[in-house]
Amino acid sequence: MIFIDIQEVISTLGGDWKAEARLLTDKLKEAENESQRKAIIAENEDIWRQLKAKLSDFAHKKCWYCETFTYRADNSVDHFRPKSRVYEDKDHPGYWWLAFSPMNYRFACTYCNSRRHDAAGTSGGKHDHFPLVDGSPRATGPDAPLSVENPLLLDPCWMPDVGAFWFDDTGEVSVNPSFKNVDEHAEEKVRESRHFYHLDQVSLVEARRRVHRKVLSLCDQADASFFSWKKTKDHSAKVAFGEAMNSIARMRDRTAEHSAVAQCAIRGYRHSSISASLSCDS
Incomplete structure (x- = not known):
């Protein structure tokens, strides 16, 4: 995993795109119920797909999670915080207010982004998963700061997370000893990220x-x-x-x-x- 400056990515987006994203976000906030919100999201999926090539270029056409080029493709725009539902919290409506926020976009290969089972017996893929450290509060709406959350999934757009993985001559993923001094949940975060990004695929x-x-x-x-x-x-x-x-x-x-x-x-x-x-x- 290498650091991706998401603020730099956003600075390159055109004014028309940003205006449309803000307009759609306002519509989501004005929607009367979950069904209306889901309809707005489903009808406007192209807005994040328009950014696929740009997001790819910022990581030199590599998946932001696993650093592969093509063999775990085809690639897509992942919502780091799931937009429609959260597997770990059945009562959570999903981070719908971030559906059109580029701050929430990550460029991901199929194996990192979608649930897959490898022929060798491994499984993984982020899909709608977004686990938090036990006891961490979860943001439930646009007025709740995301800073209250302590995600278990390591984020390529958060510099302290980037050095968490350690790779040895086996090719396996382990915890960078230095990261243990930075985060008391280092072991758990690396373990969960290894699984949900399917980093143990053979x-x-x-x-x-x-x-x-x-x-x-x-x-x-x-x-x-x-x-x-x-x-x-x-x-x-x-x-x-x-x-x-x-x-x-x-x-x-x-x-x-x-x-x-x-x-x-x-x-x-x-x-x-x-x-x-x-x-x-x-």
Whole structure:
């Protein structure tokens, strides 16, 4: 997961789009009952679909939750807080007042956004789920501040959440030890997010494992070339060192698929590899 500045996304939206979104939100607030609200939402779904390409571009065409490009597609605009109902609270009407709010939009692949069962036996997908920390109040209408909530689902648009995941050479998701010092519910948030974003899907785990393995291999190549260069002063070894370092930089760049995995691999290897240490410092 990489940080997406949703405020920056909103700043690029056209005035006509924003005006239409405000108008529809006002209509929702003026609706007399739930049926009218649902009809307004159903009749105007195109308004968030218009933003699909823009949301995709802000994450370099990667899912905001799992950082994949295509194989968990097709992608869609997810309402981070479900617009029509909340699975964990049967009496909740859904966050209908956020249906046309771009602050609530996330770009998500099918496996993160919809309930799916993997052939290997895993299941997940966010769908209408929005669990909160036990005891947390839940906003029930437009006058209730969302700040009262403590969501269990990690949010790519909330910087403190972005570093919560840790990826090792197995490709599995665990808790970043540093996140435990930030949030007392770290373990639970990572566990629930891993499940509801379906981050344990077998093909996704394997893809992360390959990235982790490739980064370490590049670090080993860079180290070997570096020490050869220092020992022999052979210019070709210096060039090989630079090329390997460039490859590492490309894998950890936010435009790369699973760049957060590459970052973890480098950080975890920095005490054993001079190239990983240099990459961490750059």
